[in-house]
Amino acid sequence: MARMNYSRNNRNRLSDHDMFLDLLTTEKYIAHLYNHAVLECSGDLVRVTFQTLQQTTQSNAQQLSETMHQEGWNELSKQQRPLRNSLSAKSFKKGIASGISQTNVNPGLNGTYRGKSGIYTKPPRYVEQYNTPH
Amino acid sequence: MNTLTPKEHVYLEEALRLENLCVAKYNVYADKCQDDDLKAALFSMSKNKRRNANRIIQLLKQPASPQYSQ
Numbered sequence: 001m002a003r004m005n006y007s008r009n010n011r012n013r014l015s016d017h018d019m020f021l022d023l024l025t026t027e028k029y030i031a032h033l034y035n036h037a038v039l040e041c042s043g044d045l046v047r048v049t050f051q052t053l054q055q056t057t058q059s060n061a062q063q064l065s066e067t068m069h070q071e072g073w074n075e076l077s078k079q080q081r082p083l084r085n086s087l088s089a090k091s092f093k094k095g096i097a098s099g100i101s102q103t104n105v106n107p108g109l110n111g112t113y114r115g116k117s118g119i120y121t122k123p124p125r126y127v128e129q130y131n132t133p134h
Numbered sequence: 135m136n137t138l139t140p141k142e143h144v145y146l147e148e149a150l151r152l153e154n155l156c157v158a159k160y161n162v163y164a165d166k167c168q169d170d171d172l173k174a175a176l177f178s179m180s181k182n183k184r185r186n187a188n189r190i191i192q193l194l195k196q197p198a199s200p201q202y203s204q
Contacts, residue, residue, distance in 0.1 A: 022159065026156055037149065043138065046146070049189060049193055050149075053153075
Protein backbone atom coordinates (compact mmCIF):
# COMPACT_ATOMS: atom_id res chain seq x y z
CA MET A 1 0.00 0.00 0.00
CA ALA A 2 2.63 2.51 1.10
CA ARG A 3 4.91 1.32 -1.66
CA MET A 4 2.31 2.33 -4.24
CA ASN A 5 2.35 5.88 -2.88
CA TYR A 6 6.11 6.11 -3.36
CA SER A 7 6.35 4.76 -6.92
CA ARG A 8 3.36 5.98 -8.80
CA ASN A 9 4.99 6.24 -12.23
CA ASN A 10 6.21 2.78 -12.97
CA ARG A 11 6.61 -0.46 -11.11
CA ASN A 12 10.25 -0.98 -12.05
CA ARG A 13 11.37 2.61 -11.89
CA LEU A 14 12.41 4.54 -8.81
CA SER A 15 10.66 7.85 -8.36
CA ASP A 16 12.57 10.92 -7.14
CA HIS A 17 10.96 10.35 -3.76
CA ASP A 18 12.27 6.76 -3.63
CA MET A 19 15.77 7.94 -4.43
CA PHE A 20 15.78 10.61 -1.75
CA LEU A 21 14.36 8.18 0.77
CA ASP A 22 17.09 5.65 -0.01
CA LEU A 23 19.82 8.30 0.24
CA LEU A 24 18.46 9.54 3.56
CA THR A 25 18.39 5.98 4.91
CA THR A 26 21.98 5.41 3.79
CA GLU A 27 23.11 8.67 5.41
CA LYS A 28 21.42 7.66 8.64
CA TYR A 29 23.20 4.32 8.60
CA ILE A 30 26.57 6.00 8.01
CA ALA A 31 25.87 8.48 10.80
CA HIS A 32 25.31 5.53 13.16
CA LEU A 33 28.64 4.05 12.13
CA TYR A 34 30.46 7.35 12.71
CA ASN A 35 28.84 7.73 16.08
CA HIS A 36 30.17 4.34 17.16
CA ALA A 37 33.56 5.11 15.64
CA VAL A 38 33.89 8.43 17.53
CA LEU A 39 33.07 6.70 20.80
CA GLU A 40 35.44 3.79 20.28
CA CYS A 41 38.48 5.30 18.57
CA SER A 42 41.48 6.01 20.74
CA GLY A 43 43.58 8.16 18.41
CA ASP A 44 42.89 11.89 18.40
CA LEU A 45 43.39 12.37 14.68
CA VAL A 46 41.06 9.51 13.77
CA ARG A 47 38.44 10.68 16.24
CA VAL A 48 38.51 14.27 14.96
CA THR A 49 38.29 12.98 11.39
CA PHE A 50 35.26 10.84 12.23
CA GLN A 51 33.66 13.84 13.94
CA THR A 52 34.16 15.93 10.81
CA LEU A 53 32.78 13.14 8.63
CA GLN A 54 29.82 12.87 10.98
CA GLN A 55 29.11 16.60 10.58
CA THR A 56 29.22 16.34 6.79
CA THR A 57 26.91 13.34 6.90
CA GLN A 58 24.48 15.15 9.16
CA SER A 59 24.43 18.25 6.96
CA ASN A 60 23.80 16.05 3.89
CA ALA A 61 20.96 14.29 5.70
CA GLN A 62 19.51 17.64 6.75
CA GLN A 63 19.66 18.91 3.18
CA LEU A 64 17.95 15.75 1.92
CA SER A 65 15.32 16.04 4.59
CA GLU A 66 14.65 19.72 3.83
CA THR A 67 14.37 19.02 0.12
CA MET A 68 11.91 16.21 0.81
CA HIS A 69 9.92 18.53 3.02
CA GLN A 70 9.86 21.24 0.35
CA GLU A 71 8.70 18.74 -2.25
CA GLY A 72 5.96 17.57 0.09
CA TRP A 73 7.37 14.04 0.36
CA ASN A 74 7.86 14.08 4.07
CA GLU A 75 4.56 12.44 4.84
CA LEU A 76 5.34 11.74 8.47
CA SER A 77 5.81 15.40 9.30
CA LYS A 78 2.53 16.19 7.56
CA GLN A 79 0.73 13.66 9.72
CA GLN A 80 2.44 14.71 12.92
CA ARG A 81 1.53 18.37 12.76
CA PRO A 82 -2.26 18.08 13.07
CA LEU A 83 -1.77 15.34 15.66
CA ARG A 84 0.38 17.62 17.81
CA ASN A 85 -2.10 20.47 17.47
CA SER A 86 -5.00 18.26 18.33
CA LEU A 87 -3.15 16.86 21.36
CA SER A 88 -2.32 20.30 22.73
CA ALA A 89 -5.86 21.46 22.05
CA LYS A 90 -7.18 18.38 23.85
CA SER A 91 -4.95 18.88 26.87
CA PHE A 92 -5.92 22.54 27.01
CA LYS A 93 -9.60 21.68 26.93
CA LYS A 94 -9.02 18.94 29.50
CA GLY A 95 -7.29 21.50 31.74
CA ILE A 96 -10.27 23.80 31.59
CA ALA A 97 -12.69 20.93 32.12
CA SER A 98 -10.88 19.74 35.24
CA GLY A 99 -10.72 23.28 36.62
CA ILE A 100 -6.96 23.56 36.24
CA SER A 101 -5.52 26.77 37.57
CA GLN A 102 -2.37 28.10 39.16
CA THR A 103 -3.06 26.03 42.26
CA ASN A 104 -2.52 22.81 40.24
CA VAL A 105 0.83 24.00 38.90
CA ASN A 106 2.47 25.34 42.02
CA PRO A 107 4.49 28.51 41.65
CA GLY A 108 7.68 27.86 43.64
CA LEU A 109 10.60 30.01 44.75
CA ASN A 110 12.28 32.51 42.40
CA GLY A 111 9.49 32.35 39.88
CA THR A 112 9.83 28.60 39.24
CA TYR A 113 6.84 26.36 38.66
CA ARG A 114 6.60 22.80 39.83
CA GLY A 115 4.68 20.42 37.61
CA LYS A 116 4.29 16.66 37.45
CA SER A 117 7.41 16.15 35.35
CA GLY A 118 9.80 18.68 36.86
CA ILE A 119 10.49 22.25 37.86
CA TYR A 120 10.18 24.94 35.23
CA THR A 121 11.24 28.56 35.11
CA LYS A 122 8.20 29.42 33.03
CA PRO A 123 4.64 28.32 33.66
CA PRO A 124 3.32 25.71 31.21
CA ARG A 125 1.73 27.17 28.12
CA TYR A 126 -1.79 26.09 28.98
CA VAL A 127 -1.55 27.99 32.29
CA GLU A 128 -0.56 31.15 30.44
CA GLN A 129 -3.40 30.68 27.99
CA TYR A 130 -5.86 30.00 30.76
CA ASN A 131 -4.77 32.99 32.84
CA THR A 132 -4.62 35.44 29.93
CA PRO A 133 -7.39 38.01 30.42
CA HIS A 134 -9.81 38.04 27.48
CA MET B 135 53.76 9.62 13.85
CA ASN B 136 50.11 8.65 14.24
CA THR B 137 49.29 4.99 13.98
CA LEU B 138 46.04 3.08 13.64
CA THR B 139 44.74 0.43 15.97
CA PRO B 140 43.03 -2.61 14.36
CA LYS B 141 39.64 -1.35 15.49
CA GLU B 142 40.22 2.06 13.91
CA HIS B 143 41.36 0.32 10.75
CA VAL B 144 38.17 -1.75 10.59
CA TYR B 145 36.01 1.33 11.17
CA LEU B 146 37.85 3.29 8.49
CA GLU B 147 37.52 0.49 5.95
CA GLU B 148 33.83 0.14 6.66
CA ALA B 149 33.40 3.91 6.40
CA LEU B 150 35.25 3.98 3.08
CA ARG B 151 33.08 1.18 1.71
CA LEU B 152 29.92 3.03 2.70
CA GLU B 153 31.12 6.42 1.47
CA ASN B 154 31.95 4.89 -1.91
CA LEU B 155 28.53 3.25 -2.04
CA CYS B 156 26.99 6.61 -1.19
CA VAL B 157 28.95 8.42 -3.91
CA ALA B 158 27.78 5.82 -6.45
CA LYS B 159 24.19 6.18 -5.30
CA TYR B 160 24.29 9.98 -5.45
CA ASN B 161 25.71 9.92 -8.97
CA VAL B 162 23.30 7.27 -10.29
CA TYR B 163 20.30 8.98 -8.72
CA ALA B 164 21.42 12.42 -9.92
CA ASP B 165 21.54 11.04 -13.47
CA LYS B 166 18.07 9.53 -13.15
CA CYS B 167 16.52 12.49 -11.37
CA GLN B 168 13.96 14.36 -13.45
CA ASP B 169 14.07 17.69 -11.64
CA ASP B 170 17.11 19.84 -12.51
CA ASP B 171 17.33 21.49 -9.09
CA LEU B 172 17.27 18.14 -7.35
CA LYS B 173 19.87 16.85 -9.79
CA ALA B 174 22.22 19.75 -8.94
CA ALA B 175 21.68 19.22 -5.22
CA LEU B 176 22.51 15.53 -5.53
CA PHE B 177 25.69 16.21 -7.50
CA SER B 178 26.78 18.76 -4.90
CA MET B 179 26.20 16.26 -2.08
CA SER B 180 28.05 13.63 -4.09
CA LYS B 181 31.11 15.90 -4.08
CA ASN B 182 30.92 16.13 -0.28
CA LYS B 183 30.87 12.36 -0.04
CA ARG B 184 33.79 12.03 -2.45
CA ARG B 185 35.76 14.45 -0.25
CA ASN B 186 34.91 12.28 2.77
CA ALA B 187 36.11 9.16 0.97
CA ASN B 188 39.41 10.83 0.04
CA ARG B 189 39.92 11.86 3.63
CA ILE B 190 39.41 8.29 4.80
CA ILE B 191 41.85 7.01 2.16
CA GLN B 192 44.49 9.43 3.47
CA LEU B 193 43.98 8.10 6.99
CA LEU B 194 44.18 4.49 5.85
CA LYS B 195 47.64 5.14 4.40
CA GLN B 196 48.98 5.48 7.94
CA PRO B 197 50.85 2.43 9.25
CA ALA B 198 49.32 0.10 11.81
CA SER B 199 50.30 0.59 15.42
CA PRO B 200 53.56 -1.35 16.19
CA GLN B 201 52.10 -2.98 19.29
CA TYR B 202 49.40 -4.59 17.13
CA SER B 203 51.48 -5.36 14.06
CA GLN B 204 52.76 -8.90 13.65
